[in-house]
Amino acid sequence: MATTIQDIARVAKVSRSAVSVSLGSHNGRSGTRVSESTRLRIKEIAQNLGYQPNVMAKGLAGGRTSxxxxxxxxxxxxxxxxxxxxxxxxxxxxxxxxxxxxxxxxxxxxxxxxxxxxxxxxxxxxxxxxxxxxxxxxxxxxxxxxxxxxxxxxxxxxxxxxxxxxxxLAACKEVADHFAAAGRRRPVIMGSSMANNEKVRAFMERASMNSMSVGPDSLIEVQYLSHNQTVKACQWTLKERYGKDKAIDFDALFCMSDEGAMASIDWLRKRGVRVPQDVAVIGFNDNEIDDCMDPPLASVERNxxxxxxxxxxxxxxxxxxxxxxxxxxxxxxxxxxxxxxxxxxxxx
Amino acid sequence: MATTIQDIARVAKVSRSAVSVSLGSHNGRSGTRVSESTRLRIKEIAQNLGYQPNVMAKGLAGGRTSxxxxxxxxxxxxxxxxxxxxxxxxxxxxxxxxxxxxxxxxxxxxxxxxxxxxxxxxxxxxxxxxxxxxxxxxxxxxxxxxxxxxxxxxxxxxxxxxxxxxxxLAACKEVADHFAAAGRRRPVIMGSSMANNEKVRAFMERASMNSMSVGPDSLIEVQYLSHNQTVKACQWTLKERYGKDKAIDFDALFCMSDEGAMASIDWLRKRGVRVPQDVAVIGFNDNEIDDCMDPPLASVERNxxxxxxxxxxxxxxxxxxxxxxxxxxxxxxxxxxxxxxxxxxxxx
DNA sequence: CTGAAAGCGCTTACAG
DNA sequence: CTGAAAGCGCTTACAG
The missing domain is CATH 3.40.50.2300 (Response regulator)
Known part of the structure; x- marks a missing residue:
């Protein structure tokens, strides 16, 4: 079927090892060497025959598999x-x-x-x-x-x-600092604490350092159902927590994803809460459409x-x-x- | 290092082929058979030794690589x-x-x-x-x-x-049908025609069948710069085409991506154009955040x-x-x- | 019903 | 400076 090292050796009238050494990237490592002229000749023949090494054989013999x-x-x-x-x-x-x-x-x-x-x-x-x-x-x-x-x-x-x-974490602290500078007093952070344990802590600590009011209630825990269910999960969580006309007890919201932030803004708007006047919102991941939102959505760029x-x-x-x-x-x-x-x- | 078929053969006191046949999925295909009892014994030994076949060797010898x-x-x-x-x-x-x-x-x-x-x-x-x-x-x-x-x-x-x-294509036709049913007269479709050639044609044909006004100008061609540049590319394209106060000459817009649709809605809003009153907009891919938009963004679900x-x-x-x-x-x-x-x- | 042997296409010590 | 040989860990004809 495909050209093998054997085929090349036959055409070039050299041994298989000569071919292997000439084509391999291990040039000059093995004891086996080939004169520059025959190496070039072998390379050309390989080229003409359209030789491509068998990856499995290479790997099995101790070579690289790319x-x-x-x-x-x-x-x-x-x-x-x-x-x-x-x-x-x-x-x-x-x-x-x-x-x-x-x-x-x-x-x-x-x-x-x-x-x-x-x-x-x-x-x-x-x-x-x-x-x-x-x-x-x-x-x-x-x-x-x-x-x-x-x-x-x-x-x-x-x-x-x-x-x-x-x-x-540095970015989470920047977010906390910004909320403080924007005059917010009661920030919350929303997402799955399982995956964001460290982020939650860094944010809370910094918020606290900035004399904002934080406590266990400052985490809005979201249980993600599955992929592409962020919006549903966030809105469901908010409804559970603030459903029966319970007042919105925060003025700054940091979401662990832009999707969550958008879902929250949508939910808040339907509750008559204004963003950012009543609640400042910041998302995560800096999706390209953040700029198209009304208002444009602040976020964290991952780099x-x-x-x-x-x-x-x-x-x-x-x-x-x-x-x-x-x-x-x-x-x-x-x-x-x-x-x-x-x-x-x-x-x- | 890792356990091989050889190791198992040694422990089980059988040949390597017996082991191969016992563990392989090719049960009963090769001429080689093994009695049920020894096959079970071999399987157990393999299990105990934590045997996992070397994928490269398997592949090289003509077996599957998963x-x-x-x-x-x-x-x-x-x-x-x-x-x-x-x-x-x-x-x-x-x-x-x-x-x-x-x-x-x-x-x-x-x-x-x-x-x-x-x-x-x-x-x-x-x-x-x-x-x-x-x-x-x-x-x-x-x-x-x-x-x-x-x-x-x-x-x-x-x-x-x-x-x-x-x-x-069926969905593109549904979109054209909807625009017609919504009383729109001058639809446009926006995206890269390279990638969406067929969609553009299906949409245009159907629009035409529905007595809407379509022609070469009904395609707003977008040259994508690179990944995550959909918003920029779309807004830039719209600005080029309608920049100098040229009137918006369409009342229905079908975008080849939700991101493009959001970018367009944003751009239209800033131009004072209302969606959907002045221009109806439909995106593509049915992103989960479409529901959070204001107004919620219609789209095409890919399934x-x-x-x-x-x-x-x-x-x-x-x-x-x-x-x-x-x-x-x-x-x-x-x-x-x-x-x-x-x-x-x-x-x- | 079972085992010894050849072979997959390479690499790399090892002799000449 | 070069070639013949062994071996990587499997599978699968082929003998017994």
Whole structure:
């Protein structure tokens, strides 16, 4: 069927190993060398025959497979899926193929998946981690078995691994600071505390530092039903909490997604509550349509593109340079002001 | 390192082939058989040793790799990425891993990718096709080399392949019908005609049949800059066309994405044009936040979940039953009325 | 009913 | 500087 190394060897009248060495990227590593002239000749023949190596054979024999495994938590609104897709895209440019697995931030799933990646000859893995839940010795050891492994974490790992610290807490503090500057007194934060534990705490602490009134009631817990149900879940939650004409007891609302923010604004409007006059609202993820809302929706920009660029850089550098020391980078999310957040008092 | 078939053979005191046959799914196909009792014993030993087959070795030796290749056109707003992700999810439930490649509806890329899937031992491929651009003999032949191959097309292929006809034209006609019933006279359709050629034509034809006024000017062509730039591109296009106080010469607007529709509504509002009184607007993809808009945004529901279910069914049935005749299914998108589309005259 | 052998297409020690 | 050989972990004809 397809051209093999054998075919090329036959045509070039050399041994299969000569072909392997000439075409491989391991130039000059093995004891086997080939003269420059025959190597060129072999390369040309391979080209003419349309040779493409069999990936499974390569992997089985200990070579690389040009495969990247992505271990991500794919839940909630789109950004995580888009992020994974973004990594895929960049990998393709390097001639790599990706395999995406949803690890659900679960240790057992992660371990199982890493083992599977191993059996599939994956060269490099990119793994998302929220709040260091995956920093376990067993996982660290598994990661180190791959030619390249990169953690994209919401916090920093102690273990010596390549890591991008994708900080979301700084932005949460910015949001709290803004609410304070806008003269708000009783902020609430809305979302699933399971997934946003750290964000909730950072926001509350900062709000408290700013002398705003916060307590256990400042969290509006949303139980997500499933994907694409954010709007329903948020509106249902608000109705449960403020249904029987209970007064709206907050003047600032920080939602863990733009969809949730839009759903809340819609619900508030129908209750006759004005945004931002009565309640300032800020979402999360900085969806491109935030600007089209009335009022425009303030949000938190994730800087996912920047993270993807850094992933690209670290991962494919590591694949070539195993000797480099562990890499560390920092990318922060940032608060984006728009009208729904209300104006700062000091700027009028 | 990991347990191999060899290890199991040693413990069970049988040959490697006995182990292979006992654990493989090809039960009873090869000439090699094993007595029920030893097969059970072998299975138990494998279990205890935590045996997991090496996927590359399996593939290289002619076995299955539990891998699905997805060939999709990943452009524009999210739905295609989500669809691909959805297929991934379902595949995982069957113990399959997926590889996603963006074929950009391009023949050369498709051929190259299918060959690569072959070299990687992919078992099944799911491929998206818009308007039969990929129905070429070479591609059909390549598809047939896989144990399973499924086309998800906007139209029907003549070639005998498993196919899901995901119809978008019926919905476009529903939209045209609705505009007519709502008393609109001068509809326009907005988006990239490259990607939406068929939709534009179906809409125009139907509009014309309904005695609305349409012509070449009824298409507002949008050049997309890149991902997540739909809002900018749409608003820029509108400004170019209606910038110098040129009157809005349409009373109904059908956008190829909800984001585009929201951007347009925003732009129209700022021009003092009322939706739906002056202009009725309908989007595409039925985003969950459409309901939160003011007015709520009418749209076209893709029924992607249903498509994913059918993919799941056809693909994994085919993997088990190569003898079945080619499968055909039909899934249609559908128009979803909301206030932005304006009310029908006959219903008040 | 079972086992020894060949082979899938590569890579990489190891001899010449 | 080059080639013949072993081996990666499986599957599947083929003998017994």
């Amino acid at each position: 495969t990247i495994g992505i271990l991500w938590s794919l839940s909630g609104p789109h950004p995580s899926v888009e992020m994974a897709h973004n990594i895929s895209l960049k990998s393709h440019r390097h001639g790599y193929v990706t395999q995406l697995v949803n690890h659900m931030s679960d240790q057992a799933v992660t371990i199982k998946s890493l083992r599977e990646f191993k059996r599939r000859g994956v060269d490099g893995v990119v793994i998302q981690d929220i709040n260091c839940v995956l920093e376990k010795p067993e996982i660290v050891d598994l990661l180190n078995e791959f030619p390249a492994a990169l953690v994209v974490g919401s916090s920093v790992w102690k273990a010596p691994v390549d890591l991008i610290h994708h900080d979301r 996912d593109d920047q993270v993807a660029d850094v992933i690209d850089e670290i991962l494919f550098t590591r694949l070539i340079h195993p000797e480099l020391p562990p890499q560390r980078r920092y990318v922060s999310m940032r608060f984006v002001w728009r009208e729904s957040a209300g104006r700062r008092r000091d700027t009028g | 891998t699905i290749g997805i060939l999709w056109s990943l452009s524009g707003p999210h739905p295609s990425v989500e669809m691909a992700h959805n297929i991934s999810l379902k595949s995982h439930r069957h113990g399959y891993v997926t590889q996603l490649v963006n074929h950009m509806s391009d023949q050369a890329v498709t051929i190259k990718s299918l060959r690569e899937f072959k070299r990687r031992g992919v078992d099944g491929v799911v491929i998206q096709d818009i308007n039969c651009v990929l129905e070429k003999p070479e591609i059909v032949d390549l598809l047939n080399e896989f144990p399973a191959a499924l086309v998800v097309g906007s139209s029907v292929w003549k070639a005998p392949v498993d196919l899901i006809h995901h119809d978008r 992607d979940d249903q498509v994913a279910d059918v993919i799941d069914e056809i693909l994994f049935t085919r993997l088990i039953h190569p003898e079945l005749p080619p499968q055909r299914r039909y899934v249609s998108m559908r128009f979803v009325w909301r206030e932005s589309a304006g009310r029908r005259r006959d219903t008040g």
